[in-house]
Amino acid sequence: MDALFTVPTPKNEPVNTYAPGTPERASLQAKLSELASKEHDLDMFIAGDWRRGEGEAIKVVQPHKHSHVLGVTHAATSSQAAQAVAAAKGAKRTWATMDFADRASIFLRAAELIAGPYRDALNAATMLGQSKSAAQAEIDSACELIDFLRFNVAFAERIYRQQAESSRGMWNRTDHRPIDGFVYAVTPFNFTAIAGNLPTSPALMGNTVVWKPATTQQFAASFLMEILAEAGLPDGVINMVTGPGPDISDVVLADPDLGGIHFTGSTRVFQHLWKTVGENISSYRAYPRLVGETGGKDFIVAHPSADLEQLAVATARGAFEYQGQKCSAVSRTYMPRSLWENGLRDRLLEITSQIKYGDVSDFSNFGGAVIDERAYNKHTALFKRLADDSEANVIAGGTADDSEGYFVQPTVIEATNPEHEVFREEYFGPITSVYVYDDKDFDSVVRQAADVAPYALTGGVFANDREAIAGAMDELRWSAGNFYINDKPTGAVVGQQPFGGGRGSGTNDKAGSWQNLVRWVSPRSIKENFVPPREWSYPHQG
Structure with missing residues (x-):
């Protein structure tokens, strides 16, 4: 054929909500039952x-x-x-x-x-x-x-x-x-x-x-x-x-x-x-x-000017969606003491306590299980190591049960040493770690966070102070291939945020x-x- 064809202009596919009462919810539930009814x-x-x-x-x-x-x-x-x-x-x-x-x-x-x-x-x-x-x-x-x-x-x-x-x-x-x-x-x-x-x-x-x-x-x-x-x-x-x-x-x-x-x-x-x-x-x-x-060891660095509620929601969603099994999941955070001790800690723990994992066919569950026994054992081994660790304290979760499925509860670890393994090692599970810093140390915390882990996949900063945002963006330029401002560092969309990172990522x-x-x-x-x-x-x- 003698023609120069032009392909259709792409648009991002609309996302179904599967909210109660929607036809897509009923249709998906029927397919779940059908596929689970036999061995393939x-x-x-x-x-x-x-x-x-x-x-x-x-x-x-x-x-x-x-x-x-x-x-x-x-x-x-x-x-x-x-x-x-x-x-x-x-x-x-x-x-x-x-x-x-x-x-x-x-x-x-x-x-x-x-x-x-x-x-x-x-x-x-x-x-x-x-x-x-x-x-x-x-x-x-x-x-x-x-x-x-x-x-x-x-x-x-x-x-x-x-x-x-x-x-x-x-x-x-x-x-x-x-x-x-x-x-x-x-x-x-x-x-x-x-x-x-x-x-x-x-x-x-x-x-x-x-x-x-x-x-x-x-x-x-x-x-x-x-x-x-x-x-x-x-x-x-x-x-x-x-x-x-x-x-x-x-x-x-x-x-x-x-x-x-x-x-x-x-x-x-x-x-x-x-x-x-x-x-x-x-x-x-x-x-x-x-x-x-x-891999990734993805981060959120929060400035004292950050919005507390936005920060708490972004941390919980970024860390615990799909049981933390995203290479972009939030697995380390840096929180200013003024926010952490004046409501942020309590709000993050409140959200974490409300997240329920279970059978994903029950749409009331936020998520399901980790993928297999090997992943489960890796997470439970970490919990055992932390039991006697003076530098890291599990303040939420830290429990698991494999009697029916490979369930690991959403876990928040507060650590006093920013060089601790919880800020360097990738766990690939519903586990996030918090380092609380004095407000005046924001710049030095950003510098330390930039290179503590061998990865450079995703990360972001939460702040309403534009000077703080600009400084963090510059310092963290090589620390994340996908960088987010006032948003969780997960959920890249094709055509909008091309995805990938450098270094060990x-x-x-x-x-x-x-x-x-x-x-x-x-x-x-x-x-x-x-x-x-x-x-x-x-x-x-x-």
């Missing part, structure tokens, strides 16, 4: 076929009701991982040469399927499998993922339209090719939207993908794969392999055609992947692109923006000379 086969998807893993069987359970098995997945063997790699490599040429309009239409259709007939299924699967509340599932598995798909298409078009200048007598063009080789996408348990974005964003740019979702997110991941297939994704473009990562990664990272890694997860795992790529670097056909978003390639997509192309400069010279010599020789 959670197979892998390679070269357009659903296949049973040949390794160990793994039960995928509800974290808030761990005796309830949602489905069974099976670990991929090394040979099956190799099949996924072969499928991705085999599909590369046809997919890379497909018109952008055709590729884009697949992902735009997937967005419509999620917004419409699959919305309840994907939200319910996320709630049951990852223990998210209805509100948290809606902003994640529905709205954010829809936004990723729609906005990425518009960002891709913007990249393709970036062309070089041309002098008279020639035409310069830029061919935004996909990168050499295939992409390995490794996705976490905590966001279905991330699980969808990490394989689809490279694929949109013409790359083929081997996708390894977290086992604890496999229930929703299987629905994602089903949606992409229904949207018309050709066989072999995205190949989903199931089970633990080491056996899969050993195969993928040893392949000479590895072109890139798109990762979200722990800092430790990303560093291992990076190290392995480094060790294998001479065996690759091209230098692999490494894009990762990892990742490569800061900003998911939800063109900056991420440009990592998945390899530009080729083309020069066409309409009037080539006929003389070999130059004027200065005369």
Whole structure:
């Protein structure tokens, strides 16, 4: 077709409230009951076929009701991982040469399927499998993922339209090719939207993908794969392999055609992947692109001029939404003594005491359980260490119960030493720590908070004093890739706050923006000379 197409202008997907009496509430509750009523086969998807893993069987359970098995997945063997790699490599040429309009239409259709007939299924699967509340599932598995798909298409078009200048007598063009080789996408348990974005964003740019979702997110991941297939994704473009990562990664990272890694997860795992790529670097056909978003130790620094109620609400929501299992969760705060001792402490503890975790199918609960036994044990081990710690006092929560689900109560720790582990270590649970400082020490506290943790993902300042805001922004410039003023440092929206951080938090390639997509192309400069010279010599020789 001879036409220059323009993609639809994206708009952020409206968020349903699921308030009592709304039709979406009743519809979602019915889907929750339906999905929980049977065990599901959670197979892998390679070269357009659903296949049973040949390794160990793994039960995928509800974290808030761990005796309830949602489905069974099976670990991929090394040979099956190799099949996924072969499928991705085999599909590369046809997919890379497909018109952008055709590729884009697949992902735009997937967005419509999620917004419409699959919305309840994907939200319910996320709630049951990852223990998210209805509100948290809606902003994640529905709205954010829809936004990723729609906005990425518009960002891709913007990249393709970036062309070089041309002098008279020639035409310069830029061919935004996909990168050499295939992409390995490794996705976490905590966001279905991330699980969808990490394989689809490279694929949109013409790359083929081997996708390894977290086992604890496999229930929703299987629905994602089903949606992409229904949207018309050709066989072999995205190949989903199931089970633990080491056996899969050993195969993928040893392949000479590895072109890139798109990762979200722990800092430790990303560093291992990076190290392995480094060790294998001479065996690759091209230098692999490494894009990762990892851990965080995210902060709120409050100035004495801050609004007490806004600060208390932001701290509680930022720390305890989705049980603190967001890489952006508020896990350390710095509170001025004048506010803390004159109402802020009492108000924060009051809110914390009212937060109830339980079965997320009961919409009266604020949240659910932490994801699995390993996470639960990590948090309870911290509580035991703090029991005899003279520098840190648990003033709310600090209790847990795994008899039915992996429940850890919202916990607030007040610590007198700003170098304590509670201000440096990432716990990834409903745990936040408070350091109370004398009002006159605001500037020095900001300086100390800037570098005490090895991460630099999100953070913010609460103040009504503009000079204090400006000073904190400058001092904390390198301490957070997403910085917030008078707002909790969670809940980045695609197209509005591109997300990512530096230092131990990742490569800061900003998911939800063109900056991420440009990592998945390899530009080729083309020069066409309409009037080539006929003389070999130059004027200065005369």
